[in-house]
Amino acid sequence: MLTADIRxxxxxxxxxxxxxxxxxxxxxxxxxxxxxxxxxMVPFIPYLSGLVPAxxxxxxxxxxxxxxxxxxxxxxxxxxxxxxxxxxxFSFGDYFKEGAIGYAWELLTTPENEGGLGFAERDLWVTVYxxxxxxxxxxxxxxxVPASRIQxxxxxxxxxxxxxxxxxxxxxxxxxxxxxxxxxxxGPAADENRYIEIWNLVFMQYLRGEGTSKTEFEILGELPRxxxxxxxxLERVAFLKQGVENLYEIxxxxxxxxxAAELSGRRYGADHDDDVRMRVVADHVRSxxxxxxxxxxxxxxxRGYVLRRLLRRTVxxxxxxxxxxxxxxxxxxxxxxxxxxxYPEVETDxxxxxxxxxxxxxxxxxxxxxxxxxxxxxxxxxxxxxxxSGTAPAPVLAGDTAFLLHDTYGFPIDLTLExxxxxGLAVDRVAFESLMAExxxxxxxxxxxxxxxxxxxxVYSQFRALGETVFxxxxxxxxxxxxx
Ligand code: ATP
Ligand code: MG
Ligand code: MG
Ligand code: MG
Numbered sequence: 374m375l376t377a378d379i380r381x382x383x384x385x386x387x388x389x390x391x392x393x394x395x396x397x398x399x400x401x402x403x404x405x406x407x408x409x410x411x412x413x414m415v416p417f418i419p420y421l422s423g424l425v426p427a428x429x430x431x432x433x434x435x436x437x438x439x440x441x442x443x444x445x446x447x448x449x450x451x452x453x454x455x456x457x458x459x460x461x462x463f464s465f466g467d468y469f470k471e472g473a474i475g476y477a478w479e480l481l482t483t484p485e486n487e488g489g490l491g492f493a494e495r496d497l498w499v500t501v502y503x504x505x506x507x508x509x510x511x512x513x514x515x516x517x518v519p520a521s522r523i524q525x526x527x528x529x530x531x532x533x534x535x536x537x538x539x540x541x542x543x544x545x546x547x548x549x550x551x552x553x554x555x556x557x558x559x560g561p562a563a564d565e566n567r568y569i570e571i572w573n574l575v576f577m578q579y580l581r582g583e584g585t586s587k588t589e590f591e592i593l594g595e596l597p598r599x600x601x602x603x604x605x606x607l608e609r610v611a612f613l614k615q616g617v618e619n620l621y622e623i624x625x626x627x628x629x630x631x632x633a634a635e636l637s638g639r640r641y642g643a644d645h646d647d648d649v650r651m652r653v654v655a656d657h658v659r660s661x662x663x664x665x666x667x668x669x670x671x672x673x674x675x676r677g678y679v680l681r682r683l684l685r686r687t688v689x690x691x692x693x694x695x696x697x698x699x700x701x702x703x704x705x706x707x708x709x710x711x712x713x714x715x716y717p718e719v720e721t722d723x724x725x726x727x728x729x730x731x732x733x734x735x736x737x738x739x740x741x742x743x744x745x746x747x748x749x750x751x752x753x754x755x756x757x758x759x760x761x762s763g764t765a766p767a768p769v770l771a772g773d774t775a776f777l778l779h780d781t782y783g784f785p786i787d788l789t790l791e792x793x794x795x796x797g798l799a800v801d802r803v804a805f806e807s808l809m810a811e812x813x814x815x816x817x818x819x820x821x822x823x824x825x826x827x828x829x830x831x832v833y834s835q836f837r838a839l840g841e842t843v844f845x846x847x848x849x850x851x852x853x854x855x856x857x
Contacts, residue, residue, distance in 0.1 A: 374484075374485070374614040376625045379717055380435050380607060382488060386480050387433035392462055397432045400456075401676060406630040408676055409439035412576075413461030414602045420465050420538070421577065421600050427465035435460050435607060437663060441679050448652035451612070451619035452569055454529045454626075456660035458607040471511050473574050473601045477547060478516035479583045481572075490610065498522045498561055498568055502531040502543030508576070512545070518521060525763045527589040536587060542578035543582065546570055549613050569613065571726050623650040629734045632654035632707040637694035644735045650690040657683040658704045662712065665726040666719050671733045689785055692741070701734040702727070707735045737783070744784030745792065748774075750759075752796045759764035767797065772804025780812065 400409050410416070413436040414747035420427035436459050447454035462476065469825055481497060483489020498516055501508040503525035512518040534541035548561040555569035577600040586591020587623040600675040608620040609822055621630055633654040634641045661683045664676070671681040684701075691700050702750050705727055713720040751774045770793050778784035786805065793800050 374490075374611070376607060376611040376623055379490065379610055379614065380715070382460070383435065383480070383605070383607075384433060387431075387476070387486065388464045390431075390476065393429040393433040395432050397435060397437045397458075399663055400437050400439050400510060401669060408679065411437070411440050412440055413438070413604045414463065415664050417463055417465075417602070418642070419464070420598070421602060423598065430465055430467035432463045432465075433461065434463075434512060437667075439660060439664065442783045444682075447656045448621065448649040451566065452606070452609055452629045453657050454608055454620055454660070455776075456656070456663050457620070460605040460607050462601070462603050464601035469578075469601060470576050471515060471601045473576070473603060474508070474511045475515045477572055477603065477605075478518075479575060481547065492549065492613075494518075497723055498524065498548045498550060499545055500524045500531055500548070500561055501545045504528055505531075505543040505545070505576075508543065508545050516673060522560070524560045526562055532588070533577070534581055534587070534590065534854070537576060538582050539580070540577045540600070541581035541590075541592070542575065542599075544575045547572040547574075551613075569609060570606075570624065571609050571613070573603060575602040577602060586695075586710070622656045625715070626659055628707045628711045631657050631690065631695065632703055633700075635698050636703060637691070637698050639694060647694060650694050653690045654687050654694075654704065657687045658701075658708045659712065660688070660707060661730060662708045662719055664714065664717070664727065665729055666722055670729050671842050682735065684730060684787075685783075688737050688741075689735055689788070690748050692788075695743070697738070699731070699734050699738060701730050705730050712792045724822060731818040741788070743818040744778050744782045747782065748778060748784070748792055752793060752798055755798060756796070765804070767799055770798050772799045772801035772806075772808060775805045776808040776812075779809075 378568045384394050386451055395416070398410055402408075402410050402415060407415070408448075413434055414421060416436070417427075417432065419425035438457055438459050439455060440457070443453040444455050444754060447455055462473070464472065473584055479489070480489050481492045482494050483491070485491035494517070497518070498648060499512050499522065501512070509520075509525075510521055513520065513521055531544045532541070533544050544636070546561070548570050551567050551569060553567075556564045557797045558567075561568035561570065578596060580593045580596050582591035589736065606620075608625070611623040611625070612618070612620045617627075618624060622624065628673075629710075630641060630651045633651045637651075638646050639651075641648060661680055664680045664683070669680045671677050671684060672682070687701070687704070709719050709723055709726075719726065751770060755768045770789075775786060775789045778789055779786055790800055
């Protein structure tokens with residue numbers, strides 16, 4: 374089942390059930406304080422919050438998302454992309470828990486030849502908030518899920534709130550069991566690799582009051598108008614339906630991975646570290662393509678910095694795969710061809726998109742070769758000094774040299790470590806890290822001063838600030854350290 378097919382089944386299913394089909398919003402949200410659209414519900418926040426009356430009682434979308442918070446997971450887990458598409462169905466004071474559970478189960482378990490996704494019921498598990506007996510009852514009654522495949526989880530996992538007084542409510546998540554080859558039986562509460570989370574149903578049911586932590590707060594009562602917000606990972610369903618191992622191997626991503634393998638002359642599946650690198654390349658190139666298609670250009674802060682980091686990590690990964698020449702023209706073209714059916718603009722805008730990406734790669738390759746010269750000189754000096762003084766301990770490259778290379782020349786620390794090691798040198802990591810920490814503090818102060826959007830939003834636990842309403846604030850998460 375191609376990704377496009379799953380997307381169409383989704384939109385047809387909810388469209389036929391009275392949902393207005395809403396096109397994906399841009400990855401760049403309208404709000405400058407929010408870096409990216411991180412979930413399907415983001416464009417609907419004004420309606421979900423009740424601030425603006427919803428123009429329709431139900432809606433559905435396939436929303437482009439970017440989650441920079443997941444960047445370190447990419448390639449290592451089977452299920453995290455920095456770019457992904459979230460299929461959502463939303464009810465604004467219309468149907469509630471029974472409707473959401475009924476629709477989800479029907480779409481997942483209706484046979485493929487009848488328009489559904491054709492999952493076997495026995496492969497699906499659900500988690501519910503531990504006190505949500507109503508949901509447990511509905512999963513049993515409406516969906517026929519046996520108690521043995523329903524697990525109760527606490528607030529940390531299965532409760533959504535803004536972190537502030539406002540709407541809140543339990544969630545319920547649906548997982549696919551990949552079987553004993555992927556781990557011991559024990560359900561999603563025990564193992565998130567064997568049991569893959571595919572769909573989150575959020576029941577916005579209560580009005581919460583003040584609290585002392587994310588899990589300790591007062592519930593003031595039921596909301597007069599209850600909402601449904603759900604999100605299903607399109608790529609996750611695609612990888613499970615396509616019978617491949619992970620989301621980097623689906624039809625929309627795999628061609629880039631294959632191109633990376635071809636360019637490096639290495640075989641995917643032969644070496645674990647190389648496989649991770651190829652998956653990182655496949656993911657990051659696609660994310661970069663989609664970001665540039667939505668108008669982001671590489672720069673040193675905010676959204677542009679995220680894009681720069683994705684492009685540079687791609688170059689770095691290709692280098693670790695043994696390729697130190699430009700590969701972006703090949704990789705980006707492969708990604709365009711895999712994505713153009715779903716997003717024709719990646720083809721029509723390709724000359725603009727590619728120009729920025731190629732220029733970024735060229736400049737980073739120059740940085741790398743410049744940094745290598747500086748590093749080689751520093752390494753030679755340290756070795757000479759050590760030889761002259763006849764010191765017994767292994768020579769060490771100073772932390773401030775590593776930091777200078779990183780900070781001024783954009784030379785990644787892992788590359789410094791690698792080259793130093795090749796020359797028999799250790800690097801003073803402690804000094805390097807402390808300089809990095811200082812720089813991070815400075816960047817943080819800067820960002821605060823500029824009130825710029827180095828923020829992210831974990832949508833199912835936090836909510837967007839909306840002026841002077843009850844919805845105040847969502848946690849600001851720092852951008853990760855700028856180490857590539
Ligand atoms: P996980 O626990 O696997 O990180 P999550 O709980 O953070 O997922 P939600 O915030 O509940 O995810 O998002 C709704 C759905 O979107 C998930 O059930 C999943 O199918 C999909 N999803 C979330 N993050 C990603 C990602 N980085 N890449 C691909 N799909 C994702
Ligand atoms: Mg997550
Ligand atoms: Mg989760
Ligand atoms: Mg979830």
